Amino acid sequence: MDNFPTLRMRRLRSNETIRSMVRETELSVNDFIYPLFVVYGRDKKIPIPSMPGIYQFSVDKLKDEILELKELGVPSVMLFGIPETKDSMGSSGYQDNGVVQEAVKLIKDTAPELMVITDVCMCEYTDHGHCGLIDADGTVNNDASLELLAKEALSHAKAGCDMVAPSDMMDGRVGFIRKCLDDNNYSQIPIMAYSAKYCSSFYGPFRDAADSAPKFGDRKTYQMDPPNILEALREVSLDIQEGADIVMVKPAMAYLDVIKAVKEKFGYPTTAYNVSGEYSMIKAAGACGWIDEQRVMKEVLTSIKRAGADLIISYFAKDIARVLSRK
Numbered sequence: 001m002d003n004f005p006t007l008r009m010r011r012l013r014s015n016e017t018i019r020s021m022v023r024e025t026e027l028s029v030n031d032f033i034y035p036l037f038v039v040y041g042r043d044k045k046i047p048i049p050s051m052p053g054i055y056q057f058s059v060d061k062l063k064d065e066i067l068e069l070k071e072l073g074v075p076s077v078m079l080f081g082i083p084e085t086k087d088s089m090g091s092s093g094y095q096d097n098g099v100v101q102e103a104v105k106l107i108k109d110t111a112p113e114l115m116v117i118t119d120v121c122m123c124e125y126t127d128h129g130h131c132g133l134i135d136a137d138g139t140v141n142n143d144a145s146l147e148l149l150a151k152e153a154l155s156h157a158k159a160g161c162d163m164v165a166p167s168d169m170m171d172g173r174v175g176f177i178r179k180c181l182d183d184n185n186y187s188q189i190p191i192m193a194y195s196a197k198y199c200s201s202f203y204g205p206f207r208d209a210a211d212s213a214p215k216f217g218d219r220k221t222y223q224m225d226p227p228n229i230l231e232a233l234r235e236v237s238l239d240i241q242e243g244a245d246i247v248m249v250k251p252a253m254a255y256l257d258v259i260k261a262v263k264e265k266f267g268y269p270t271t272a273y274n275v276s277g278e279y280s281m282i283k284a285a286g287a288c289g290w291i292d293e294q295r296v297m298k299e300v301l302t303s304i305k306r307a308g309a310d311l312i313i314s315y316f317a318k319d320i321a322r323v324l325s326r327k
């Protein structure tokens with residue numbers, strides 16, 4: 001019996017030491033990027049009800065959070081801004097003293113080694129909540145939006161960010177932003193492009209957190225249709241041609257096949273965004289005692305890495321850093 005080839009599989013799983021020696025995928029705190037929501041004003045740390053453990057911070061309250069991330073060894077953050085005023089042009093997104101710009105400066109003063117990535121999009125700054133400019137007929141004007149997105153990216157670079165991450169999904173924005181950064185002597189700033197960003201229902205809690213839900217319509221004309229994977233490959237290919245240094249698939253859990261296909265086809269550094277809805281579902285079921293939150297978290301994050309993600313943007317970054325350091 002013992003010599004049946006199939007039993008070799010069992011032998012390789014017979015104890016934890018062997019299991020860990022033959023393990024193919026191992027999470028590291030270095031894989032993670034932690035999203036931060038920066039709100040205007042002072043003395044604010046506002047809990048987001050649909051995302052337990054996640055807050056909006058005013059810039060003056062960010063410091064402790066940054067020190068905690070440093071302590072935990074989380075190497076990178078991704079910034080989203082909630083400005084005081086919104087208009088049709090999203091102009092609060094590209095002011096030198098905007099919330100994100102101020103947050104970048106504070107983080108770089110507090111922990112210079114923390115990699116600061118800024119989300120570049122208009123939905124948090126426009127009164128209509130769309131990711132680009134809106135024409136009189138209610139449609140998004142792709143080309144007119146590019147100029148403003150590039151302005152926003154440039155203002156982040158001027159503030160001192162390490163990388164920009166356009167999430168708007170306008171066509172041509174990676175090339176446009178690349179040229180603008182290069183023309184202004186920021187050619188060393190890489191672009192992490194939200195390349196295959198789906199029009200997903202998993203973003204609900206984020207839109208509470210970032211106050212960025214569209215006031216009319218939806219994002220179907222610029223975000224991708226969930227059933228499509230070939231289109232994702234075309235989107236990634238275009239972003240790479242336009243100069244993206246890192247490409248992204250978003251969401252993660254329901255799109256593991258897309259992550260795998262993108263990684264295998266292009267071999268580029270690939271980020272997966274473990275989005276708000278994925279986080280909140282696990283937190284909620286965990287709080288009900290229906291699942292073991294920590295184990296499910298680890299299993300899900302491991303599956304994202306196993307699918308091919310090199311970097312993972314996740315609201316779990318602090319939780320997983322704690323779990324990994326306990327080993």
Ligand code: PBG
Nearest residue numbers: 121123167202203206275276277
């Ligand atoms: C902005 C943006 C969104 C997310 C990241 N950047 C929301 C959206 O496209 O509506 C979602 C992130 C999350 O759900 O955690 N365009």
